[in-house]
Amino acid sequence: MNSKSKKYNKLKIINDPIYGFITIPSTLIFDLIEDPYFQRLRRISQMGMSYLVYPGAHHTRFHHALGAMFLMNKAVEVLRFKGITISAEEKEALLVAILLHDIGHGPFSHAMEHSIVDGGAHEEISLLFMEALNKKFNGNLTLAITIFKDEYDRKFLHQLISSQLDMDRLDYLRRDSFYTGVSEGSVNSERLIAMLHVKDDRLVVEEKGIYSVEKFIVARRLMYWQVYLHKTGLVAEQLLVKILQRAKQLVYQGQEVSASHALSYFLQKQITVAQFSNDILDIFSQLDDYDVLGALKSWQYHDDFVLSKLSKMLLNRKLLKIKIKNDEIPEQFLLNKLEKTMSIFQISREEASFFVFAGSISNQAYRMDKDTINLLTKSGKVVDVAKASDQLNLEALSKQVTKYYLCYPKTN
CATH class of the missing domain: 3.30.70 (Alpha-Beta Plaits)
Structure with missing residues (x-):
């Protein structure tokens, strides 16, 4: 097979239930998606424990990253059509940055941030993954990282990745609304993107898009109260935090707590994001939802009353009162x-x-x-x-x- 047919084979099409067909726009992005670091996102749920409230909420971070990349591609097309110059290199950097913006999420993300890795937000771990991938991909992610860190001189590019109206929010609100069935959170992402413009190096929305923006803000508020901060999802997430904290405590006391290699490593050590080396990042990259669920299934039979009782409660949805x-x-x-x-x-x-x-x-x-x-x-x-x-x-x-x-x- 010659290099031309190899390259062509990498421009695949993925069927997304929300946007239809998503085309992978370049060989670099195809290779990033193929990387084990990114493939792990298939095993990280987008909404943590929310499936205990909304049974359809089983979509993954992988899903969301591809959707956000699709919207970023649309946003670049819209801005170019309106006369905003965005070079081919800047476009690819934007697509790479939004694709990888959530790569640092751990299993049941927010619960993990409070129990396994100390004092670290997923954004910091995402950046570590991006820097590790940059070495693997011969520096081809340098511009993406610069924009992601808001160190690039064209500030509106960073706003497309991270702001109050970024491609991340435009995708997750619509996607989470779709998979939970909570229609109040549905936003018209295409309409909002069509209204984008740039003025004085800042991202703006054309005045006629005001009602779409109003609906977007209201939808975000409703999704937080109705879905992300739903009391059952909240108590389930807090239970998981307590379970992981108890497991860690027992390990420190010298008790045997069975878990996968990756989960055991983080239970045995007090690690902050600042201490992450390439080796620790590799071990973190082995962690996904299945490590945690597998551990819970084992821990329900542990001799420790607290660990056993909490694990049974979460597995069987016999939760605490809140x-x-x-x-x-x-x-x-x-x-x-x-x-x-x-x-x-x-x-x-x-x-x-x-x-x-x-x-x-x-x-x-x-x-x-x-x-x-x-x-x-x-x-x-x-x-x-x-x-x-x-x-x-x-x-x-x-x-x-x-x-x-x-x-x-x-x-x-």
């Missing part, structure tokens, strides 16, 4: 629940704290203090969408709403 309030949970109320749990299960206060705990959640659909979504008026003036909108609720949506939750066993 109460969500507008005010902070009174400490005495929490202590009463702790005492009851200690008495019912005949366990210590420290063990009971894995079953009784409080926390907070917040929702801010739009931030007026940072990287605002700006409208380009017919007169050429640029204004913040919240100030231009005749919907008073947009300014209201920019205020952070915080709620407080308490979790405890249903036997209480």
